Amino acid sequence: MFDVLIIGGGVSGMSCALVLGSAKNKTFVTDKKIGIFTHQKNSSLQEAIFYNAYGITPGKLGSELLTESTQDLATTYPHITQIPNEKVMKVEGSYPEFTVVTNKNSYKT
Numbered sequence: 001m002f003d004v005l006i007i008g009g010g011v012s013g014m015s016c017a018l019v020l021g022s023a024k025n026k027t028f029v030t031d032k033k034i035g036i037f038t039h040q041k042n043s044s045l046q047e048a049i050f051y052n053a054y055g056i057t058p059g060k061l062g063s064e065l066l067t068e069s070t071q072d073l074a075t076t077y078p079h080i081t082q083i084p085n086e087k088v089m090k091v092e093g094s095y096p097e098f099t100v101v102t103n104k105n106s107y108k109t
Contacts, residue, residue, distance in 0.1 A: 003109065
C-alpha cells in the first residue's frame with residue numbers, strides 16, 4: 001500500500017520523486033510511503049544527446065542521464081521505493097483508492 005505512486009521514471013516523474021524525497025521531514029510527506037515506477041523505455045530522453053544544457057556535460061546521452069537519476073535517487077533518498085522493470089498497464093478505481101496494475105503486479109494506493 002502506497003500513499004503516493006509516481007508513474008514513470010522520466011524527467012517529470014523523477015523530478016516529482018526528488019521533490020518528495022527532499023521534503024521527507026515536512027508534514028505533508030512525513031510517514032508517507034512513496035514509490036516510483038522507474039520504467040524508462042518510453043522516455044523521450046532515451047535517444048537525446050545534450051550539448052547545450054545547463055549543468056549537463058556536453059555529449060551526455062539521455063539514456064545515461066536517466067540511469068544516473070535512478071542511482072542518485074536511491075543514494076540520496078533511499079526512503080523512496082523504486083519499482084524497476086514494471087510497465088504500468090492501467091489504473092483502476094476512484095478517489096481516494098486506486099489500484100495500479102503493471103505487467104507483473106498490482107499496487108494499491
